[in-house]
Amino acid sequence: MRVFIDCDPGIDDALALAYLTADPDVELVGVGTVFGNNSVDVTTDNALRLLELYGRPEVPVARGAERPLVQEPSLAESVHGANGLGDVELPAPAGSPVAESAAELLVRLARENPGEIDLLAVGPLTNVALALALEPRLPSLLGKVVVMGGAVQEPGNVTPWAEANTSNDPEAAERVFAAGFDLDLVALDVTMKTVAPGEWLDELKTLPGERAGKTAAFLDFYYGWYSSVFGVRQSAMHDPLAAGILLDRSLVTRSVDRPIMVELKGEYTRGLTIADLRPFSSAEGAERPPATLVQEVDGDAFLKRMMDALR
Ligand code: BDR
Ligand code: CA
Secondary structure, three states, rough: EEEEEEOOOOHHHHHHHHHHHHOOOOOOEEEEEEOOOOOOHHOOOOOOHHHHHOOOOOOOOEOOOOOOOOOOOOOOHHOOOOOOOOOOOOOOOOOOOOOHHHHHHHHHHHHHHHOOOEEEEOOOHHHHHHHHOOOOOOHHHHHEEEEEEOOOOOOOOOOOOHHHHHHOOOHHHHHHHHHEEEEEEOOHHHHOOEEEEEEHHHHHOOOHHHHHHHHHHHHHHHHHHHHHHOOOOOEEOOHHHHHHHHOOOOHHEEEEEEOOOEEEOOOOOOOOEEEEOOOOOOOOOOOOOOOEEEEEEEEHHHHHHHHHHHH
């Protein structure tokens, strides 16, 4: 399968890259970067460094949006460290980003390979919204789209209602969810329940090699943040779970197809993701095309595969 990842690395973005690059059946065709966990300069540099760490330096990296479509950007240095990777230093990359923007690269690859490329979007959806503006046929040119973002039946993680990727660019998310992609939404609803306990990280630390060793060091920082906020040594697996679901849909044990909307105006609820989950509602006849909201996953199988990917 051919995959384009749009990301803001970011510690859990790094895990998603580790997961994708470990699978011999995945051809990683491009990496788009976006502001989010850090500035786009830093996330782009991190993407280049991570591709070297994970043995795929030839994959093109395209720098994307430095700010949201409408609002001012806000970054997440407390969660991911000042350098976006838990303050772990990776060697400076030999390569540099391609000349095209992330949106331009995604559109070109989709036009050249209609229906063949799947998109994994694990940062703010700004680049995908910009790509849609360049190419309104994008939903029919891409294969599957898996998005990590939103919080439908769980609390948010940036505001009481809004998850970081959606909150970082609500207008972009709203455009993407309205566009008619064949889209799976991997929201906090499942990522906050797919939690790697401290023992999982301890096992990772016993694995040989840079791939596992550096990733464990990023995660030490991430676990520290989670421990300070939740009082438990564990970590949610946001972006790598989305990667896992793209690669193996059988990890999803319950889902529902509904139109998904993003609140843009609420005084307290801007960035909230909404799906009509009333028992009598259905996707049929709705005003916008449905997306698939993932509601339950096989977390144990996923955590085992994540460990194998780092082995
Ligand atoms: C999402 O926000 C970012 O901080 C993470 O990388 C993940 O994509 C979780 O809300
Ligand atoms: Ca991310």
